[in-house]
Amino acid sequence: MAKQQFQTVRGMYDLLPERRYIFNYVMDTFARAAQDAGYQQIETPLLEDEGLYVRSVGQGTDVVDKEMYVLEDRGGKRLVLRPEGTANVIRSYIEHGMGSLPQPVRLYYFADMFRYDRPQEGRYRQHKQMGAEVIGDGNPSTDAQLIMLLQRVYKRLCLPNLSLQINSIGDVNCRPKYKKALVEYLEANVKQLAEIDRERLAKNPLRVLDSKEPSTQIILADAPQTLNYLCEECQTHFAGVLEYLDDMGVSYELNHLLVRGLDYYSRTVFEFYGEREGAQASLGGGGRYDLLVEQLGGQPTPAVGFGAGIERVILELERAGVTPPEPRISRVYVASLGEPARLAAFRLIEQLLDGNVSATGAVDRDGIGAQLARADKLGVPYAVIIGQKEVKENTVLLRDMATGAQETLKDSEIVAELRRRFGIT
């Protein structure tokens, strides 16, 4: 064998058939739930202006500062491989005047995200997300509906024991006051802060809240909490969200340290966690971003959305021992022996496919035994065997693979007979 020269780029992976179908299962489940709830699918380009993400996600966030794939095109334009799903959807909303559609606009998407991070299990440089956005509705019921959409998807995927954590981080009115109080508090305790958190304090103080440093966490226990600083509007909104969730019996956990890593969020933020310990526990999350549309040049428009990692959902499925339905295999294998039979088999396969019977077969030189062995490995319920004798008599042999029983049928009747047996009308 030739020396292997190329391999997948670091942090990226080949999705082989034996695993690809699981992704399809998750994606189909999500798509159905989203469509049922009135969401329409959108797809935006992989490449966007660098400025789009810098302005929306924000400087001082890890995603922008150290994880973006930035490249220059031949015209010298700086482009970015999509690192997250919301900014581009909002760009599209504005660019195509979706503000003049009946509001709110509900969109869902599947997209590959690129982040230049150190890979490990459940974390790749190219990973797949499914997400949804509701644009043009600021009512708390929308937040609750969106959260329940994601929860419904997890539930349909048979994922038990996911925990939902939720918080409100306020808006332009109240967040500055909170930020000020937090900074004052942290500065008063700066000696006990971990080194890295002192840097965060200077750059992006809210990020100190989800610090994992033990020394910082001690300090955080008594830190000011966002919920105590919410303005009246934000308070009412958050109370509304929780009431709707309570009404539907959704259990959640208030987490006053949850702030999420992207700057555009305001008010509601939430995240679903799996049972895994450690860093890759986050399965999906999102929040409200009422300022983003305006920030990107559109009319002031409230919006809320989430993104969920498909690889992580699948890890969680494996963990929970959930096995998705196997992809459909062919139902019929057509085996042939001898030159004239091969042509008859070739024709029969096409006739079966035209008749909506999934079929495959050998149009090669193998003996009948080898062909049946292949049929067996494919797990087809029936094989059709055509040899010299059958061609001469215009018949075929229909073999039940489970019992080994065989019967002779007229070649003109085999398609109809198989359709009947499979209940295809």
Place this chain on the structure above:
RNA sequence: GCGGGUGUAGCUCAGUUGGUUAGAGCGACUGGUUGUGGUCCAGUAGGCCGUGGGUUCAAGCCCCAUCACUCGCCCCA
């Protein structure tokens, strides 16, 4: 970006204090059976032992570097 672990056949893994032709199971292929699969039997292919350098009479094994994977941290999904 930081710290630990691991790289031997397509897959899962053995491989003794460094010793001469590197093994098993599964899988693939061929034959036993030129018109009949699963079981069984026999056989074949598939390895520069991740890559490069070093130490040694001798390296899969020791040393260095590098790449990849993996675990933890940071951060996220």
